[in-house]
Each structure stands twice: as C-alpha cells, then as structure tokens.
Amino acid sequence: MEYKSIKGAVLWTSFFFFACVNAGTGAILYFHQEFMDPQRWEGWVLGVGPLAVWLVFAMVVSSLSEGVQPEKEAEEAGAEGGEKAPPEEGETGLEEEGAEELYPKEVAVVQLLGLLQREGRLIDFLEEDIEPYDDAQIGAAVREVHRGCRAALNDALGLEPVLDAPEGTEVEVEEDFDPSRIRLIGNVHGSPPFKGVIRHSGWRFTRVDLPKWTGKEKTDILAPAEVEIS
Amino acid sequence: MNEPRSRFVVGIDLGTTNCVLSYIDMEGTSGDSPSPGIEIFPCPQIEAPGEVKEHRLLPSFIYLPTEQEREGGGLVMPWDPFGERVVGRWARIRGAEVPGRLVSSAKSWLCHRGVDRLAPILPLDAAPDCKKMSPVVATATYLRHFKAAWNHGLGKRAGQKLEDQDVYITIPASFDAVARDLTVKAAASAGLGEVVLLEEPQAAFYSWLHLQGEEWKKQVEPGDIILVVDIGGGTSDFSLIQVSARDNQLFLERLAVGDHLLLGGDNMDLTLTWTLSEELKSRGQKLDNHQFQALWNNVRLAKEKLLEDPDLQSVPVVIPGRGTGLVGGTIRTELTREQVVEVILQGFFPECAITDMPQERQKTGLQELGLPYAADTAVTRHLARFLNSEAASAGLEGEGPAIPTAVLFNGGVFKARVLRERIMSVISSWAEGRAEQPVELLGTDLDLAVSRGAAHFGLVQLGEGIKIKSGIPRSYYIGLESAVLAVPGMPPRIKALCVVPKGLEEGSVVDIPEKEFGLLVGQEVEFMFLGSNERPEDRPGDIIEDWEETIEPVSTLRTALEAPGVEPGTVIPVTLQARVTEVGTLAISLVSRDRNLKFDLEFDVRS
Numbered sequence: 001m002e003y004k005s006i007k008g009a010v011l012w013t014s015f016f017f018f019a020c021v022n023a024g025t026g027a028i029l030y031f032h033q034e035f036m037d038p039q040r041w042e043g044w045v046l047g048v049g050p051l052a053v054w055l056v057f058a059m060v061v062s063s064l065s066e067g068v069q070p071e072k073e074a075e076e077a078g079a080e081g082g083e084k085a086p087p088e089e090g091e092t093g094l095e096e097e098g099a100e101e102l103y104p105k106e107v108a109v110v111q112l113l114g115l116l117q118r119e120g121r122l123i124d125f126l127e128e129d130i131e132p133y134d135d136a137q138i139g140a141a142v143r144e145v146h147r148g149c150r151a152a153l154n155d156a157l158g159l160e161p162v163l164d165a166p167e168g169t170e171v172e173v174e175e176d177f178d179p180s181r182i183r184l185i186g187n188v189h190g191s192p193p194f195k196g197v198i199r200h201s202g203w204r205f206t207r208v209d210l211p212k213w214t215g216k217e218k219t220d221i222l223a224p225a226e227v228e229i230s
Numbered sequence: 231m232n233e234p235r236s237r238f239v240v241g242i243d244l245g246t247t248n249c250v251l252s253y254i255d256m257e258g259t260s261g262d263s264p265s266p267g268i269e270i271f272p273c274p275q276i277e278a279p280g281e282v283k284e285h286r287l288l289p290s291f292i293y294l295p296t297e298q299e300r301e302g303g304g305l306v307m308p309w310d311p312f313g314e315r316v317v318g319r320w321a322r323i324r325g326a327e328v329p330g331r332l333v334s335s336a337k338s339w340l341c342h343r344g345v346d347r348l349a350p351i352l353p354l355d356a357a358p359d360c361k362k363m364s365p366v367v368a369t370a371t372y373l374r375h376f377k378a379a380w381n382h383g384l385g386k387r388a389g390q391k392l393e394d395q396d397v398y399i400t401i402p403a404s405f406d407a408v409a410r411d412l413t414v415k416a417a418a419s420a421g422l423g424e425v426v427l428l429e430e431p432q433a434a435f436y437s438w439l440h441l442q443g444e445e446w447k448k449q450v451e452p453g454d455i456i457l458v459v460d461i462g463g464g465t466s467d468f469s470l471i472q473v474s475a476r477d478n479q480l481f482l483e484r485l486a487v488g489d490h491l492l493l494g495g496d497n498m499d500l501t502l503t504w505t506l507s508e509e510l511k512s513r514g515q516k517l518d519n520h521q522f523q524a525l526w527n528n529v530r531l532a533k534e535k536l537l538e539d540p541d542l543q544s545v546p547v548v549i550p551g552r553g554t555g556l557v558g559g560t561i562r563t564e565l566t567r568e569q570v571v572e573v574i575l576q577g578f579f580p581e582c583a584i585t586d587m588p589q590e591r592q593k594t595g596l597q598e599l600g601l602p603y604a605a606d607t608a609v610t611r612h613l614a615r616f617l618n619s620e621a622a623s624a625g626l627e628g629e630g631p632a633i634p635t636a637v638l639f640n641g642g643v644f645k646a647r648v649l650r651e652r653i654m655s656v657i658s659s660w661a662e663g664r665a666e667q668p669v670e671l672l673g674t675d676l677d678l679a680v681s682r683g684a685a686h687f688g689l690v691q692l693g694e695g696i697k698i699k700s701g702i703p704r705s706y707y708i709g710l711e712s713a714v715l716a717v718p719g720m721p722p723r724i725k726a727l728c729v730v731p732k733g734l735e736e737g738s739v740v741d742i743p744e745k746e747f748g749l750l751v752g753q754e755v756e757f758m759f760l761g762s763n764e765r766p767e768d769r770p771g772d773i774i775e776d777w778e779e780t781i782e783p784v785s786t787l788r789t790a791l792e793a794p795g796v797e798p799g800t801v802i803p804v805t806l807q808a809r810v811t812e813v814g815t816l817a818i819s820l821v822s823r824d825r826n827l828k829f830d831l832e833f834d835v836r837s
Contacts, residue, residue, distance in 0.1 A: 111281065114278065118278060121550055121556050124551075124554045124555075124556040125556050125557065127554065128554065128555060128556055128557050128558070130557050132558070133557050133558060136562075137557060137558075137560060137562075138557055140546065140548045140560050140562040141548065141550060141551070141556050141557040141560040143546065143548050144528075144548045144550045144556075144560070145556070147531075209283075210281075210283075211277040211278070211281035211282055211283035212274070212281065212282040212283065213280060213281060213282075214280055214281065214282050214304065214306060214307075215279060215280020215281065215303070215304045216280065216303065216304070219280070
C-alpha cells in the first residue's frame with residue numbers, strides 16, 4: 001500500500017469522525033437555541049469548534065507526512081524489488097530530495113535499444129530483409145550501423161575485454177577463479193589452477209551511463225514514426 | 231594569493247556552436263600546493279525526449295518545442311517544468327529536422343551591427359506559432375541553463391549557487407564595445423550578477439600557462455611575439471601577445487586583436503558537404519534535408535580521417551536510407567584526398583605571401599538580412615592582413631608586418647595536424663630571413679582550453695600567476711558634425727573625436743576637456759559612436775577629419791538628459807568622460823563639472 005493513501009485514509013477517517021461530532025453538537029444547538037446568541041461562548045464552541053479542531057489536525061498530519069514520505073516510498077520500492085533500476089554511478093544531482101525513481105522494465109529496453117537505433121539504426125538494420133542486396137550495398141550500410149552503435153555502446157557502457165591478454169596467448173587460470181568470468185572449454189578435468197589458451201577474451205562493461213529517464217512510465221516506443229509536414 | 235571572493239571560480243566559454251563551463255574549487259586547495267585543478271562541469275541536457283544526460287559540451291542551440299511536444303512531457307528539466315526551451319544536444323539534432331524552431335549562432339548575431347540585437351528576431355524564418363527571441367535573450371538562455379544545472383547539481387550539494395560565484399565569461403577578441411556590453415546584459419538577465427569578460431584567444435593562452443606552470447618562462451623569451459589562432463565553429467579570431475622583460479621579470483602584453491571574421495570549422499565541413507552533394511545530384515541522386523544532415527556529419531568524420539592519415543587516398547561516405555529500409559536506401563559515395571586538399575587546404579588554408587590580402591566581395595546595394603559571412607574563405611590571407619595591420623605592427627621594433635615567433639592554436643579544427651602544419655609553414659615562409667623560425671606551443675586541449683583558461687584567469691585575478699596586460703583592443707570615437715557651411719545635396723561632414731585610446735586598461739578613466747558641448751536639458755541627445763582597429767596612435771581629444779578609410783561606425787550613443795533641479799530647456803556645458811569598467815565594458819558619460827552632474831550614455835543597438 002502506498003503511503004500517500006495511508007495519509008489519505010487518516011485524513012478521511014478523521015474528517016468523518018469530526019463530521020459525526022459536528023452533527024452531535026448541531027443537535028445540542030437545536031435543543032438549546034439560547035446558545036445561538038452571539039454573546040454566548042457555547043454557541044461558538046459547539047458550532048465551529050469541531051471543524052476548527054479538524055482543520056488544525058489535518059494541517060498537522062499533512063505537514064508531518066511531507067518530510068517522511070520519500071523515505072517511506074523508497075523503502076517500499078526496495079521491498080518490492082526487481083523493478084528498481086540500478087543506482088547510477090556519479091550523482092547527477094537531478095533527483096529531487098533523494099527520491100528514488102521507479103523504472104518499469106520497459107524503460108531499460110527502450111533506453112538501450114532506443115539509443116542503438118538512434119545512433120546506429122540497429123533495429124532498422126536487423127528488421128530489414130537484406131536478401132535482395134549485394135554484399136557491397138550491405139557493407140556500405142553496415143559501416144553506418146557499426147560506427148553509430150559502437151560509439152553509443154562504448155559511451156554508455158565502457159566495454160572492456162574480461163581478459164586483457166590477446167586471444168591465442170597462454171594464461172593460467174587461478175585456483176579461486178570466477179566461473180561467471182571465465183568459461184573453461186575443451187579437456188576440462190581436475191581442479192584449478194589450469195593452464196590454457198585464450199580463445200575469446202570476453203566482454204564486460206565498466207559503467208552504466210545511460211541517460212536519466214524523465215519520460216513516461218510506460219512506453220513501447222523505440223523510435224517514433226516520422227511524418228513530414230510540407 | 232588574495233582571499234577568494236567565493237568558493238568556486240567559474241569560467242564559461244560561450245561558443246558559437248558549443249558552450250563549456252569549468253570551475254576551480256578553492257576549498258580543495260591549500261596555499262602552497264601547485265595550481266589547483268580545473269574541472270569541467272558535466273552539464274545535464276536533453277539527450278532525446280524523456281532522457282537527460284550529462285555532457286561536457288553544451289551545444290549552443292535552442293529548440294522551441296511545439297505545443298504537443300511540450301504536453302508530451304518528455305522535455306522537462308527539473309528547472310523547466312514545462313519544457314519551453316530545449317538547450318543542448320537534442321536541440322541541435324531536433325532543430326536540424328525542424329529548422330523553423332531552432333535558434334542557432336546567437337553569438338554571431340550578437341555582434342551583427344545590421345540588426346536590432348534587442349529585438350526578437352531568432353529564429354530568422356520562425357514557424358508562425360514560435361515565440362521569437364533576441365540574440366541577447368538567446369545568449370541569456372544558455373547561461374540560464376548553466377545556472378539552473380549548476381544550482382540543481384553540484385551547486386546544491388556544495389550549497390553554493392552559481393550567481394554567488396566569481397564568474398568569468400569569454401568573448402571573441404574581435405567583439406566591439408557594444409557586443410561586450412550586450413554579453414554582460416545577457417549575463418545579468420540570466421541572473422548571474424556581476425561577471426567579468428575575457429577574450430577567447432587570451433583565455434586559450436591562459437590555459438597554456440596553467441598547463442605549463444612555472445615552465446612557461448623557459449619556453450618563451452623577451453622579444454617573443456606569440457600569435458594565437460583560434461578557429462571556432464563559426465568564427466576565427468587572432469591575437470598577438472608580446473613577451474618583454476623588465477628587472478629580470480617577464481611580462482606579457484596583448485598587442486592586437488583581429489577583425490571580426492565569420493568563418494569557422496562549420497563553413498569548411500559545409501563546403502565539403504556541398505561538393506559531395508552536388509556530385510551526387512549530377513548522378514541523379516537528390517538529397518533531402520535529413521540526408522544532407524547525415525552526409526554533413528559523415529563528411530566531417532571522413533575529412534578528419536583523411537587529414538589524420540596521409541596514406542589514405544579516399545574514405546567511403548555513406549548516407550543511410552531514409553526510412554526503415556536502411557540497406558536498400560543507402561547511398562554510397564566517397565571523399566577523396568584530392569577533394570579535401572582542394573577544398574580545405576587550398577580553399578581555407580592556401581599558401582600565400584605576407585603581402586596577399588583577402589578578396590573583398592563587391593557589396594551590393596540590397597543586402598539580404600543575414601549574417602555577414604567573410605567573403606574570402608582563406609584563413610591564411612586574413613592572417614596576413616592582420617599581421618600587416620597598423621594595430622599589429624605598431625609598438626614593435628623594426629618596419630613591416632609583425633611576424634610571430636610562436637603560435638598557439640585553438641579550436642576543434644586544429645585537431646587535424648595537417649592544418650596546424652600548413653599554418654606553421656606559411657608563417658615560416660613569411661619569417662624567411664629572420665633570425666628565428668616560429669615554433670608551435672603545444673599541450674592545450676583544443677575544445678576545452680578557452681573555458682579552462684577563463685577559470686585560470688580567475689586565479690590570476692586573485693594574484694596567482696602572471697597576468698596578460700591587455701586593455702581595450704581598439705580605439706573609439708564620437709562623431710561630431712563640423713561647423714562648416716553646409717553644401718546643398720551633400721551630407722554634413724562628420725569629424726571623429728577620439729574618446730577611448732587603444733590599450734586603455736580596466737578601471738581607467740579618461741576625461742576629454744578639449745571639446746565642450748552645450749546640452750539642452752530635457753531633450754534626448756544622440757552621438758555617433760565609431761571604432762577603429764587601425765589607428766593605435768590616436769590619443770583622447772584628437773580630432774580626425776578624414777576618417778572614412780580607417781574608422782567605422784559601431785553604434786549610436788543616446789541619453790535623455792533629465793537633471794533633477796535643472797529647468798528643462800536650460801543649456802548646460804558638459805564634457806565627455808570614458809571609463810573602462812572592471813567587468814571589461816566601456817562606459818561613456820557626459821559630465822557637467824559646475825553642476826556636478828553625470829549622464830551615462832547608452833548604446834543604441836536598434837540599427
């Protein structure tokens with residue numbers, strides 16, 4: 001449940017309660033019409049009192065909750081898990097009061113694929129039927145895709161090989177190696193350390209530097225359609 | 231070093247195509263450490279609708295979104311909740327698709343005397359529902375973006391607003407008194423408060439000094455003349471700095487600055503792109519605006535490759551298909567070495583003699599409203615004219631043109647080593663027979679030096695490091711109608727009265743008692759304001775009769791004389807006073823000694 005609605009519930013319940021009290025005091029006034037004389041204090045207290053008390057209460061509640069709200073939201077977001085984007089490296093300072101944003105799954109897809117499409121036309125390329133064209137024509141187009149996508153990927157992720165040595169060189173795989181970083185192939189038996197030859201140096205990213213998302217929460221647009229107005 | 235006035239010292243490079251903000255954190259330094267580090271501020275800007283990213287360069291483009299785009303909500307920044315004006319990268323990309331909503335080259339308009347620079351004129355061909363803005367407002371918009379980005383990010387974390395910091399803004403050395411004044415006005419309207427101006431070539435040189443530390447004294451010697459060649463996206467700027475010695479101390483003085491030249495790296499790329507697009511057209515392939523933009527971008531990349539690698543004979547250039555049919559619609563062509571050599575080296579950097587002058591295009595009576603681009607594209611010929619000018623050669627020993635002994639390059643164009651080498655070889659050919667051959671000063675970052683140098687200048691102002699003696703780069707005059715008999719059909723003769731001599735330094739005041747005016751209180755007065763780059767010897771009070779060749783009109787000075795306690799209609803005697811403000815602008819006033827009154831004259835930029 002969202003904190004905002006808790007706050008709302010408190011306010012509504014209290015309003016209902018004070019409305020009932022007001023009805024009661026209204027009834028008293030009905031039976032003791034002499035209180036209605038503006039000179040007498042009973043009339044003022046019974047008539048306006050409950051409403052005034054509620055107004056003060058409501059103001060206190062809403063001012064209290066303002067300071068707490070973002071933390072509460074962040075806690076809840078954390079509890080839900082999974083849906084939250086990884087914290088960005090290096091504060092941009094764009095966040096308002098440290099409030100974490102909730103990223104739907106789609107945003108990560110839209111951001112990365114949208115970037116590759118925008119900078120290198122990747123989706124156009126993959127979705128096009130390239131059968132009818134000769135290699136030279138495809139090659140020419142690939143230059144553009146390659147240049148744009150490569151620059152975009154390197155800018156956003158900072159790609160690096162997992163193993164720094166060139167492919168083909170002999171390396172020693174240490175005892176406490178991380179199998180998610182190094183995959184052993186071929187004649188694998190026994191326990192590390194192993195000696196082997198690098199067949200593929202792997203890829204890793206050194207940072208995630210995607211733009212900050214300020215758009216809609218739900219979107220399925222990777223690249224908008226373009227209509228030229230003449 | 232003096233006590234800093236604020237925690238950060240900030241330098242802003244307000245470029246024609248890119249802006250950069252750098253800063254020095256004075257708290258991160260101690261008194262005896264070497265020069266504190268200069269950081270570049272990563273400026274958040276819209277990358278695409280719904281995405282914000284930080285970049286060190288803030289492209290100087292403003293996009294005015296349509297109502298639908300604003301309502302889409304993807305263009306909001308924390309400080310611009312309605313996405314009214316998009317500044318930066320996406321503005322440039324989007325603006326190329328919708329030119330009627332793009333404000334660009336605001337800086338070139340800021341110093342264009344042919345238009346009213348306070349009137350909303352940009353975009354020039356604006357879409358009917360676009361609210362136009364003046365060049366001053368556009369300039370203020372870039373500054374406001376920096377201010378808001380700083381105050382929401384770094385400034386917020388440090389508890390230091392940008393308007394409370396010591397801010398230095400760079401301008402082309404060729405900016406006249408009016409353009410300088412307008413830049414300060416733009417900063418004020420952006421809410422930056424008091425800023426100080428610094429000339430870009432000087433800033434580039436300060437950046438070099440910062441990198442060298444104490445080493446610089448070993449790299450130059452008394453008598454050296456350093457030429458700074460600064461070619462930005464849209465302008466070229468030259469300055470000469472002289473090294474001298476007194477009492478075993480080295481001194482630096484900025485001797486001269488070049489004329490305003492609207493000629494930059496973008497013109498070079500555009501010319502090459504036209505060459506290729508014409509070639510494609512002759513093969514029956516006509517490009518639309520979008521394809522032309524793609525070609526422009528790829529031609530630039532291909533040009534850089536060809537200039538970098540002397541063995542390459544040609545580089546393929548590809549224009550990707552327009553729609554989703556990327557492969558099918560791809561147009562292939564190539565950029566050859568011959569084309570680059572012909573267009574860039576021969577067209578923009580031809581070899582020439584020191585006596586060659588730029589060709590002037592005949593001015594036609596009807597000139598289209600637009601920017602006055604340089605008629606001759608040859609940077610080297612403009613350089614020859616600059617070195618031959620009175621301003622450059624005056625004050626130097628010996629006769630003839632000023633030949634530099636060292637050259638500092640600035641601007642992204644010079645990433646191509648070939649172009650730096652070409653300029654060096656041309657200058658060497660001019661220096662033939664001299665004792666010394668010119669050397670290139672190395673080490674500065676061609677894109678960021680100006681901004682960094684501006685921040686370094688902040689340290690210099692605090693007493694750290696050497697200061698370049700500069701002052702007002704040209705002399706200024708007031709037009710006086712001469713009291714000779716009017717000849718029917720002839721305009722009255724105007725004489726020029728020198729009020730500000732070249733080299734007048736900041737904080738100086740000049741009184742001109744030679745000429746007394748009788749002023750009618752309660753009425754508006756107007757003076758012709760003139761400037762010259764070619765008369766460094768004129769002193770205040772000098773009256774020049776035949777000035778048309780060497781002095782040109784800059785603006786009009788105006789004031790409504792309303793004096794408290796003086797009856798309107800009274801004539802009071804006044805004299806002129808000129809002052810160079812600490813900010814780097816000119817203030818001209820009329821002073822009445824008897825009555826102790828002072829009237830400041832305002833530049834009138836309504837052409």
